[in-house]
Amino acid sequence: MQVKLAGIELKNPVMTASGTFGSGQEYSRFVNLSHLGAVVTKGVSIVPWSGNQTPRIVETPSGMLNAIGLQNPGIDVFCERDIPFLRQFDTRIIVNVCGHSMVEYCEVAERLSMEPVDLLEINVSCPNVKEGGIAFGQDPKALAGIVRQVKRVARQPIIIKLSPNVTDIKEKAKAAEAEGADAISLINTLTGMKIDIYRRGFVLANRTGGLSGPCIHPVAVRMVYEAAHSVDIPVIGMGGISVAEDAIEMLMAGASAVAVGTASFRDPLALERIIDGIEEFLDSQGVEQIQDIIKVL
Amino acid sequence: MMLKESCTVLSLDEIEEDIYSMWLSSQAIAEEARPGQFVNVYSRDRSRLLPRPISICETDPAQGCFRLVFRVAGAGTREFASLQAGAHTNALDVIGPLGNGFPLAEEKGKRVLLVGGGIGIPPMLSCAKVLQEDAMAVLGYRSRAFLQEEFPQACPVFIATEDGSSGSKGTVIDAIRENSLTADVIFACGPKPMLRAVSAWAAKEGIPCFVSLEERMACGIGACLGCVCDSNTLDRHLNVCKKRVCLEGPVFLSTEVKL
Numbered sequence: 001m002q003v004k005l006a007g008i009e010l011k012n013p014v015m016t017a018s019g020t021f022g023s024g025q026e027y028s029r030f031v032n033l034s035h036l037g038a039v040v041t042k043g044v045s046i047v048p049w050s051g052n053q054t055p056r057i058v059e060t061p062s063g064m065l066n067a068i069g070l071q072n073p074g075i076d077v078f079c080e081r082d083i084p085f086l087r088q089f090d091t092r093i094i095v096n097v098c099g100h101s102m103v104e105y106c107e108v109a110e111r112l113s114m115e116p117v118d119l120l121e122i123n124v125s126c127p128n129v130k131e132g133g134i135a136f137g138q139d140p141k142a143l144a145g146i147v148r149q150v151k152r153v154a155r156q157p158i159i160i161k162l163s164p165n166v167t168d169i170k171e172k173a174k175a176a177e178a179e180g181a182d183a184i185s186l187i188n189t190l191t192g193m194k195i196d197i198y199r200r201g202f203v204l205a206n207r208t209g210g211l212s213g214p215c216i217h218p219v220a221v222r223m224v225y226e227a228a229h230s231v232d233i234p235v236i237g238m239g240g241i242s243v244a245e246d247a248i249e250m251l252m253a254g255a256s257a258v259a260v261g262t263a264s265f266r267d268p269l270a271l272e273r274i275i276d277g278i279e280e281f282l283d284s285q286g287v288e289q290i291q292d293i294i295k296v297l
Numbered sequence: 298m299m300l301k302e303s304c305t306v307l308s309l310d311e312i313e314e315d316i317y318s319m320w321l322s323s324q325a326i327a328e329e330a331r332p333g334q335f336v337n338v339y340s341r342d343r344s345r346l347l348p349r350p351i352s353i354c355e356t357d358p359a360q361g362c363f364r365l366v367f368r369v370a371g372a373g374t375r376e377f378a379s380l381q382a383g384a385h386t387n388a389l390d391v392i393g394p395l396g397n398g399f400p401l402a403e404e405k406g407k408r409v410l411l412v413g414g415g416i417g418i419p420p421m422l423s424c425a426k427v428l429q430e431d432a433m434a435v436l437g438y439r440s441r442a443f444l445q446e447e448f449p450q451a452c453p454v455f456i457a458t459e460d461g462s463s464g465s466k467g468t469v470i471d472a473i474r475e476n477s478l479t480a481d482v483i484f485a486c487g488p489k490p491m492l493r494a495v496s497a498w499a500a501k502e503g504i505p506c507f508v509s510l511e512e513r514m515a516c517g518i519g520a521c522l523g524c525v526c527d528s529n530t531l532d533r534h535l536n537v538c539k540k541r542v543c544l545e546g547p548v549f550l551s552t553e554v555k556l
Contacts, residue, residue, distance in 0.1 A: 019521070026520040026544070029299045042522075050537045057513045057523035059373075062344045064515060071522050073536030213346050265516045266339065266346045267301065268392070 001279060001290050003037070003257050005234050006157035006182035008118050010037035010092055010257060013290060014247065014275045017238050017261030018042060018096035018121060018161070019068065023082035024089075030268035035275060038092035040259060041082065043123045045098050046107045048074035052128060053205035058194045063213030063240075064262060065192050067128040067206035070098050075111050083115055093117040094159070098126060098133065102146055106153050113155035120156050122146065125163030125188035127210045137163040137188075140175045147179035157182035159236060162227070164216075165191050169223045170230040177231040185236035185259065186227055187220045212262040216240045221253050228254020228295055242270060244277020251278075254295040301339070302326070303388045306380050307362055313443035315369040316416070317378045318354070324361035326353075326393050332401060332423035333486070333509055333548050336365070336393030337517040340373045349373050350514050350543065352486070353394060354419035354444075355426060366419035366444065395517055396547045399484045399507055401427055410435065410480035410504075411452075412469050412495050414487025418444050420509060424484055425451040433478060437469035437491060470494050480504060484548075489556060496551035506551040512542040519544030527555035 001012040015038035021027055024039045033039055051071025058065050072078070078095075086093045095117050099105035109120055124143060126133035136142045143160070150158055160176040162169065164187035176184050189210025194203040220239025228235040237255025241247050242263035250258045263270035278290070287293055304321040312318045326336065330353045337348030354366040369375050380387040401424065409428050413421035414437040425432050425448055432452040436445055440460045448454035456464025457472035465472040469491060472478075479502065485495045486509035499506035512524035525539040529552065532540050540546060540554060 020516075022520040022522075026516070026518050029518070032298075048536045050539060051522065051525070054523075054525060055513045056525070057347075057515045057521070059345060059347045062346070064346055066515065066521070066523060068522050071525070071535070071537060071539065073534070077536045214343075262346060262515075265348070265521065266343075268299075268516075268518070269301070 003290060005236070005257055006119065006159070008092060008157065012037045012275050012278070013251065013257040014271060014278070015094065015236070015257060015259045016040050016264070016271065017259035018123065020261035020264055023078070024086055025082070027264065027268060031271055033086070033089040033091050035272055036091045037257060038094050038118070039086055040094040040121055041078070041096055042072055043070045043096040043098035043126065044072050044075055044078045044108060045070065046075055046104050046111070048072065048077070055204055056206070058203045058209070060192070060194060060211065061215065063211050063215035064265075065194055065204060065209030065211055066189070067204045067209035069128045069206065070126055070133070075108050079111065079115055083117060087116060092119070094119040094121050096121045096123050096161070098123040100129075102149055105146055106149050109150045109154040113153065117156060119159055120150075120154055121159040121161050121185060122150055123161050125161050127163070127165060127189060127191045127208065128206055134163050134165065137172065138166055140171055143172060144175045144179045147176050147181050151180045159183040159185050161188055162186040163188045164219060164223055164239070169226050173227040173231045177233050181233060183234040183236060184227060184231065185238060187216070187223050187239040190216055190219065212240065214240045214242050217246055221249050224250055224255050225253040225297065241274065242266070244274045244281060247274050247278055248281055248293065251290070251294050252296050254297070256294055299392065301390050301392050304391045306382045306387045306389060309378070309380060309382045311378070312366070313441055316443050317367055317369065319365045319367070319377065320362050321365065321389065321391065322362050323391065326363050326391070327356045327358045327361050330356050330363060330394040331398035332427055333398035333420050333484070334394035334396045335547065336391050337395060338365070338377065339390040340376055341389070342376060345373050347515055348392070348517050349377070350395070350517055352420040352509070353423060355423045368416045392517070396543060397545065399424055399509070399548050404482050407431065407481035408433070410478060410483045412483060412485040412487070412491070413437070414469060414491040415439070417487030417491070417509065420486050421484070422447055428452065433480065435469045435472050435478065437472070437487065468494065470498055473498065483507065485509065492551070493556045496556060499551065507548050508551050508554070508556065509547045510542050510549065510554070511547065514543050517543050528553055529555065
């Protein structure tokens with residue numbers, strides 16, 4: 001089940017999707033974090049962010065919209081508390097990095113350079129904050145700039161997390177690769193909106209939110225396939241994975257690893273079930289190693 | 298480790314239009330739950346991803362079961378209301394108890410005024426059953442009352458209805474004034490406008506007031522930060538002026554949070 005990402009070995013290809021798992025502390029009541037390939041933390045910024053007003057969450061058919069707005073305690077608390085917490089477990093630590101500006105992304109990456117974390121995931125795709133986030137991910141020039149700058153200060157390999165809210169994902173994947181990204185991850189959420197027809201108003205305080213859950217899975221598979229076939233760096237596939245079969249589709253489409261997010265809300269044990277399910281699939285199909293099902297299409 | 302538990306629906310009754318009372322089996326929840334805590338109830342329909350957070354109305358540790366009283370507010374709760382009681386095939390996946398609950402142990406021996414509004418009334422019943430003669434309850438309804446007949450076995454109860462069909466005409470505040478009620482501490486659960494009015498009255502009277510908040514949730518266990526409320530102080534864990542309703546709450550001292 002081992003896979004390698006930018007030189008880092010993972011015991012299995014299943015990790016948490018950023019923003020759905022905090023820094024693991026809350027879910028550690030349900031899940032043995034040492035069973036996971038990696039824990040990807042919620043986005044962390046240089047100073048604490050308060051996020052958006054509520055309502056931040058609404059369910060939609062086979063999915064949900066969220067507009068948390070990257071609320072986080074800031075890098076200092078994160079380094080003092082969350083990294084030591086995660087270090088107790090036998091899993092890889094991937095820190096999701098967010099910022100309002102190029103400088104802020106770099107400051108966080110620099111601050112993390114001396115910390116015992118394995119990889120950085122640069123979040124240039126959050127649809128729920130006004131500055132930074134998705135603005136960097138939608139403009140290939142800005143995207144290239146941020147990859148170049150962060151790469152300069154980061155000591156760990158960097159993953160660029162791409163947005164599906166673009167016309168051509170291949171172009172973004174190539175831009176990240178050209179500037180030295182060590183891997184890319186996709187998809188972040190799709191921008192959506194929900195209207196309360198009786199109140200004649202937006203359900204979310206932020207008006208729009210990011211759509212996640214099983215309803216986005218086919219979109220994610222298509223985009224992972226396109227991205228994986230346009231770059232040579234590893235791709236981490238995510239978007240609506242809720243059972244092992246969904247994860248296997250992603251791997252076959254070209255992902256070297258997968259992340260599970262919204263599924264944990266429905267079943268806190270989803271991650272472990274997916275890991276077990278992939279293993280059972282490999283056994284039942286007589287596949288010796290996971291690499292034999294990665295990018296087979 | 299905490300687990301999702303499959304709980305058999307032991308009974309299900311519509312006690313008022315669109316208000317259902319459901320007893321579910323779970324020895325663990327019956328033993329552990331404190332008044333004011335809630336459970337996450339998961340839909341059997343996989344297209345409805347998110348758990349429905351529902352407050353615990355009461356527990357019966359001897360029988361190994363607990364009671365939820367909920368309003369049908371959408372497709373998820375409509376599904377719960379349509380289940381057949383008794384059949385093991387009609388079990389619901391539940392995680393709980395979650396949240397902090399009311400500080401009954403900390404406020405022991407004090408005279409507690411329980412204030413419930415609408416679907417905020419069920420957790421007040423479990424408070425009343427624990428507190429007994431130390432409590433008085435004020436229950437506010439739009440029109441038709443429910444659960445009110447179960448309170449007198451535990452504590453004195455006063456009713457307010459917006460249309461005046463029973464008890465005081467008006468809000469819970471009108472019932473409190475008409476009956477000249479007072480207390481050492483208040484526990485309140487109900488719609489935001491009611492919580493605002495009750496905490497304003499409590500502040501004027503100099504009575505500490507604990508309020509149980511409701512917010513749209515996703516995970517229900519503190520990870521997703523979907524259900525935060527604004528707080529007046531920096532939260533130690535979040536490092537911003539917010540509190541997680543599902544974890545630090547749902548019960549807060551009214552002066553801690555912005556209502």
